[in-house]
Amino acid sequence: MSQTTAALRLRRAIDRIRHATRERAPVGRRSEEADDVRGTFATDGALGFDPFPLLRALDDAGSHAVVVGQVAGIMHGSTELTGDLDLLWDGTPEEADALRDALAACGCTELPDLDREQVGYRTTGAEGDLCTPALRWGDLDVTPCLTRAETTRDPAGFTIRYAALDDLIRMRRSLGRPKDHRRADELAHLRRTRPPSG
Numbered sequence: 001m002s003q004t005t006a007a008l009r010l011r012r013a014i015d016r017i018r019h020a021t022r023e024r025a026p027v028g029r030r031s032e033e034a035d036d037v038r039g040t041f042a043t044d045g046a047l048g049f050d051p052f053p054l055l056r057a058l059d060d061a062g063s064h065a066v067v068v069g070q071v072a073g074i075m076h077g078s079t080e081l082t083g084d085l086d087l088l089w090d091g092t093p094e095e096a097d098a099l100r101d102a103l104a105a106c107g108c109t110e111l112p113d114l115d116r117e118q119v120g121y122r123t124t125g126a127e128g129d130l131c132t133p134a135l136r137w138g139d140l141d142v143t144p145c146l147t148r149a150e151t152t153r154d155p156a157g158f159t160i161r162y163a164a165l166d167d168l169i170r171m172r173r174s175l176g177r178p179k180d181h182r183r184a185d186e187l188a189h190l191r192r193t194r195p196p197s198g
Contacts, residue, residue, distance in 0.1 A: 006075035006152035007160055013074045014050060017081050021046050031084040031127050032120055036177040039070060039082060046083030050125035052154070054085065057102035059158040065089040065099060066149040067162040068171060069128070073183055075152065075162045077190045080183060084128035088163070090146055091117075091132035099130065138174030145171070165191055 024047060031045030040046065051071060058065055069086035070078065089095050096114040103111055107124035117134040121127060133143040145167040152160050163171065165187060172184035 003153045004155055006150070006162065007154040009077060010051075010071065010075050010160075011154075013081060014052070017041070017046055017049055017083070020081065021049075032129075034083075037179055039080070039179045040084040041081045043083050045127055046081070048125065049083050051085040052125075052156070054102060054106045054123050054126050055154070055160050056156065056158045057105040058087075058098070059160070060105070061098040061101040063089070063098035063102055064095060064146070064161065065130075066146055067160060068131070068145070068168065070183065072162040072168050073187060075160075076165050076168065076187060077194075078183060078186055080186070085126045086128045086131065088131050088133070088142060088145060091134060137171055138176060140170055140174040142167075142171060 026044045026047060029043045031040040031043050034040040034043050034045075055067070065087040066072075066089070067075065067085065068088045069084070070080060070082035071085050073080065074082065087099075089099060099114060100111055103121055103123055106126075108121060110122075112119040112121045112130060114130065118129055118131045120129055133141065133146070135142075145163050148164045148167055149161045150164050152162065154160060169184050169187050169191070172180040172187065
């Protein structure tokens with residue numbers, strides 16, 4: 001796979017989201033109110049969704065946060081659209097400082113309490129959850145997902161870290177909501193049909 005393939009997949013998906021929502025009126029439902037079947041694409045989070053400013057800011061700040069959730073799924077080839085950007089980070093003070101810098105650079109006026117294992121955030125263009133390995137993911141320890149993360153180079157010149165395919169499938173299975181099972185099945189099918197690298 002090209003070093004830019006995953007980033008290009010995400011850019012194409014953001015274009016699809018923009019096109020699909022251009023005539024949609026807000027319904028007053030934020031991404032944290034998404035149901036367990038349709039996901040955040042059915043919320044107002046999808047309106048104007050653009051994770052790239054925050055992803056660039058994370059790289060600029062030296063953050064090692066890892067993209068998880070459906071944005072990571074899209075980067076692996078999932079066709080389902082989304083309306084939020086979820087990140088896994090290690091919970092250290094150094095990483096918290098980098099996250100605060102990135103969030104502030106993207107217009108986050110109310111910085112979240114990063115002492116919590118899961119907290120929501122909102123920036124210009126993106127919202128979602130910041131999660132540490134202390135958060136329960138069923139019976140899965142997600143700590144190794146941080147070191148096994150893959151990277152892709154966006155054509156605009158910054159690096160994005162995102163969950164490895166097998167880790168993302170395990171995370172989906174552990175969460176176990178209808179949308180997670182559906183998306184895990186899709187990712188497993190992609191893994192089986194993808195030609196071997198090298």
